[in-house]
Amino acid sequence: MKLLLILPGVGKRKNTPYINTWQMEPLMISQIAAITPDDIEIKFYDDRVEEINFEEDADLVAITVETYTAKRAYFISSKFRKRGIPVIMGGFHPTLVPNECAKYADSIVIGEVEGVWNNLINDVKNNNLKPFYQKILTSFPKGIMPKRAIYNDKKYLPVCLIESARGCPYNCEFCSVTNFYNHNYKIRPIDDFIKDMKTSGKKTFFIVDDNIVADIKRTKELLRAMIPLNIIWAGQGSIHVAEDEELLYLLKKSGCKMLLIGFESLNKKALNKMNKKWNLTIGEYDKLIANIYKYDIGIYATFVFGYGDEDEETFKNTYKFALKNKFLFGAFNHLLPFPGTPLYERLKKENKLLYKKWWLKDNYKYGDISFKPDKLSPEELRDLCVKYRRKFFSTSSILKRALNFRGNLKSPSFAMIYFVQNFLQQKEVEMKFGMPIGDGLDE
Numbered sequence: 001m002k003l004l005l006i007l008p009g010v011g012k013r014k015n016t017p018y019i020n021t022w023q024m025e026p027l028m029i030s031q032i033a034a035i036t037p038d039d040i041e042i043k044f045y046d047d048r049v050e051e052i053n054f055e056e057d058a059d060l061v062a063i064t065v066e067t068y069t070a071k072r073a074y075f076i077s078s079k080f081r082k083r084g085i086p087v088i089m090g091g092f093h094p095t096l097v098p099n100e101c102a103k104y105a106d107s108i109v110i111g112e113v114e115g116v117w118n119n120l121i122n123d124v125k126n127n128n129l130k131p132f133y134q135k136i137l138t139s140f141p142k143g144i145m146p147k148r149a150i151y152n153d154k155k156y157l158p159v160c161l162i163e164s165a166r167g168c169p170y171n172c173e174f175c176s177v178t179n180f181y182n183h184n185y186k187i188r189p190i191d192d193f194i195k196d197m198k199t200s201g202k203k204t205f206f207i208v209d210d211n212i213v214a215d216i217k218r219t220k221e222l223l224r225a226m227i228p229l230n231i232i233w234a235g236q237g238s239i240h241v242a243e244d245e246e247l248l249y250l251l252k253k254s255g256c257k258m259l260l261i262g263f264e265s266l267n268k269k270a271l272n273k274m275n276k277k278w279n280l281t282i283g284e285y286d287k288l289i290a291n292i293y294k295y296d297i298g299i300y301a302t303f304v305f306g307y308g309d310e311d312e313e314t315f316k317n318t319y320k321f322a323l324k325n326k327f328l329f330g331a332f333n334h335l336l337p338f339p340g341t342p343l344y345e346r347l348k349k350e351n352k353l354l355y356k357k358w359w360l361k362d363n364y365k366y367g368d369i370s371f372k373p374d375k376l377s378p379e380e381l382r383d384l385c386v387k388y389r390r391k392f393f394s395t396s397s398i399l400k401r402a403l404n405f406r407g408n409l410k411s412p413s414f415a416m417i418y419f420v421q422n423f424l425q426q427k428e429v430e431m432k433f434g435m436p437i438g439d440g441l442d443e
Contacts, residue, residue, distance in 0.1 A: 001039070001040050001041070001059045001060070001124070001125060002040070002041040002042075002043065002057060002058045002060075003036065003040050003041065003042050003043070003058065003059070003060050003061075003062060004042075004043050004044075004045065004056060004058040004060070004061045004062070004080075005029055005032060005033070005042060005043070005045070005062050005150075006044075006045045006052065006061060006062070006063045006073075006076060007026045007044075007045070007046045007048065007063075007064055007069075008063065008065065008069040008073045008076055009047040009048040009069065009072060010022070010048075010068045010069055010072070010366070010435070010437060011072070011366065011435045011436045011437045011438060012435060012436075013435060013436070016431065018048045018049060019428055019431055019432060020157075020424060020428065021421075021424070021425070021428060022048060023048055023049055023155070023156055023157055024156055024157050024159060024161060024206070025148070025151055025154075025156050025157075025160065025161050026046065026064070026161075027146060027161040027162070027163065027208060028064050028091070028113075029044055029046075029064065029150060029151075030146035030147050030148045030150055031113070031114075031144065031146050032062065032064075032113060032117070033146070033147035033149075033150045034144050034145060034146050034147040035113070035114055035117050035118070035144060036117070036121070037118075037121060042150065043056065043058070044150050046154055047072065049154055049155060049156075050154070052076065054076075054079040054080065058080070058085050059085070059086075059124070060086055060088065061077070061080045061085055061086070061087045061088070062087075062088050062089075062090070063076060063088070063089050063090075063105070064089075064090055064091040065090070065092070065093040065094055065101065066092050066093055067092065067093045067096075067176075067338050067339065067359050068359065068437060069093075070359045070360065070438075071359060071360055071437060071438030072437075072438050073089065073093075073104070074104040075438070077089070077104050077105055078104070081105075081106070086106040086107070086124065086129055087104075087105045087106055087107075088105060088106065088107040088108070088109060088120065088129075089101050089104070089105040089108055089109070090108070090109030090110075090113055091109075092176055092180050092338075093359075094108045094109065094110065095109075095180050095340075096176060096180065096338070096339050096340025096341075097339045097340060098110050098132060100339075100357075102131060102132070106129060106131075107120070107129050107130060107131055107132070107133065108131065108132050108133070109133050109134070110132060110133065110134035111134055111135070111136060111137070111180065111181075111182065112135075112137050112141075112166075112181075114137065114141040114144065115135030115136075115141075116134065116135050119133065120133050136182050136184075137184075137186065138184060138186070140165065140166060140186040140187055140188040140189070142189055142192060143192060144192075145192075145195065145196055145199060146162075146196065148160070148200060148201075158202075158204060159202075159204050159205065160197075160200045160202035160204065160205050160206070161205075161206050161208050162193070162196055162197060162200070162205050162206070162207055162208065163188060163193075163207065163208045163209055164187070164188050164190075164193045164207055164212070164222055165185065165186060165187045165188055165209045165212075165214065165215075166181055166184075166185070166188075166209075167180075167181035167184050167185040167186055167210070168181075168210040168211050168214060169185050169211070169214050169215075170211070170214075170238075170275075170276070171275055171342075172264075172274055172275050172276050173273070173275045173341065173343045173346070174274055174304070174335060174336070174337070174338070174341060174343040175341065176338045176340060176341050177210050185214060187215065190221060190222055190225050193222065193225075194225050194229070197226070197229055197231065203230070203231050203232060204231070204232045204233070205231060205232070205233040205234075206233065206234050207233055207234070207235035207236075208235075208236075209235060209236065210236060211236060211237055212235040212237045212259075213237040213238060213240065213241045213247065214238075216244060216247055219247065220246065220247060220250055223250035223251060223253070224250060224254075226254040226255065227250075227253050227254050227255075229254075229255070230255070231255045232255050233254070233255050233256055233257070234256065234257055234258035234259070234260070234300075235256065235258075235259060235260070236259065236260040236261075236262075237259045237260070237261060238261065238262070239261055239263070239285070239288055241259065241261075241292065242288035242291040242292050243288070243291075245291075248291065248292065248294070248295040248297070251295060251297060252295040252296055252297060257296075257297065257298060257414065258297065258298040258300055258328055259292070259297055259298075259299060259300070260299075260300040260302065261299055261300070261301055261302070262276075262302045263285070263301050263302065264302065264303060264304045265303065265304065265305075265307060266285075266317060266318060266321060267307075267308060267310075267314070269308055270307040270308045273307055273308065274304075274307055274343075275342075285325075286324075286325065289325050292407070293404065293406040293407045294406065296406050296407070296410045297407065298327075298328035298329075298404075298407040298408055298410075298414075298418075299325070299328055299407060300327065300329040300330070300331070301322055301325075301327040301329070301330045301331070302330070302333065303318050303322075303330070303331065303332055303333065304333050304334070304335055305318075305332065305333070305334055305335065305381060305384070306334050306335030306369070306371070306376075306381055307335055308374055308375075309374050309375045310373070310374075310375060310376060310381075311376065312384060315332070315384050315385075315387070315388045318332070318388070319332075319388050319391055322392060323392075323400060323401065326400070326401040326402075326403060326404035326407065327401065327407075328401075328404075328407055328408050328418065329421070329422070329425065330392045331389075332385050332389045332392065333385065334367070334369055334381055334382060335371070336370070337353065337358075337370060337371055339357075339359075347371050352371045352372040353370065353372075354369070354370050354371055354372060354378065355370050358370035359437070360438075363436070364436075364437045364438065365434045365435060365436060365437065366432050366433065366434065366435040366436075366437055367382050367386060367432065367433050367434065367435075368382060369381050369382050386429065386433050389429045390426075390429055393422060393423075393425045393426040393429055394426070395426075398419070398422045398426070402415075402418065402419070
């Protein structure tokens with residue numbers, strides 16, 4: 001039996017390379033490879049970095065789908081199904097809208113794949129593939145080591161993706177993570193995590209947990225186990241990390257060089273609306289940020305616009321805040337209603353969705369706004385997000401932010417990373433803006 005694993009791309013323009021910073025190892029592919037029986041031949045196509053051979057012989061095609069890649073995934077699926085090859089889909093989008101995806105595939109995996117994969121493979125072998133597979137996992141699958149050899153012929157960024165937990169204890173209105181993991185926060189055994197790091201053959205990691213400091217007591221235990229490995233890593237966490245000096249010390253000692261922190265908004269009403277009001281109870285941002293910098297940890301700050309009565313002054317104030325605090329990187333994102341989220345349902349109820357399925361809309365471009373903002377027009381919101389991304393990654397901004405010697409220029413090697421990645425982001429702002437989404441990858 002031969003299995004094709006496929007990761008669809010978001011979109012790109014003709015004769016234009018794919019977005020560099022999006023070319024990272026897809027962790028879920030190596031996870032599926034690890035739980036696939038040894039008697040099955042596996043071929044992996046990454047649509048972001050190579051052409052898919054639609055004439056490839058196969059007994060089964062498995063496509064992992066996100067909302068941004070759904071349209072492209074459906075196109076890819078149609079190519080193989082026309083040849084009589086069964087296609088299964090899994091991932092965030094099929095889990096949140098399984099009935100939609102079922103129109104474009106022979107079978108749908110809802111939720112995490114580890115609990116159903118063996119049964120699904122056996123059903124394929126017995127010509128008894130079922131339309132849906134789902135088993136809710138209440139704990140992190142033990143003993144599974146991602147089979148990263150499946151990446152060997154691909155040119156990815158030299159960063160190893162790894163996970164120590166799944167899910168998030170918070171429930172932000174715009175986030176699809178909580179629903180995907182069925183409101184469970186599952187911790188990976190520390191021994192498995194450390195073994196995974198050691199056997200990966202890498203020394204630079206991105207920990208993909210949605211909040212690496214969600215369980216501080218456990219995080220401290222994890223960080224202590226990481227210290228002897230002499231690695232470099234980055235991850236995602238909440239601003240609460242700045243309140244705990246011991247935690248910050250352990251982050252630094254374990255090799256943490258950057259944390260992605262979702263500030264989302266400087267507006268209290270907006271934070272309340274997005275169900276992130278806990279961001280308001282932790283003191284003054286400037287002091288907390290300075291405390292993180294004391295431990296030589298850079299900050300990738302993310303902001304989201306479209307939640308309230310924003311105008312250009314809102315963007316100006318956010319940009320000034322980002323520049324003053326000299327963030328390593330910054331994201332000025334517009335609100336995006338993903339299906340299956342409380343945000344999507346609220347906007348639908350309020351009749352504010354411009355397109356019920358923006359991810360399938362013809363000529364939809366990266367950066368387009370799919371709902372009616374309260375104050376700005378959709379075009380104004382889109383253009384302001386782009387304008388302030390350009391300002392944040394302008395040469396003058398890059399040079400000003402470089403003066404953060406604790407967070408951004410902590411060593412000669414990290415200084416090189418800072419300048420290279422910031423100037424790369426400067427180019428990518430233009431590459432992303434107006435990029436076609438979906439099956440028109442050759443436009």
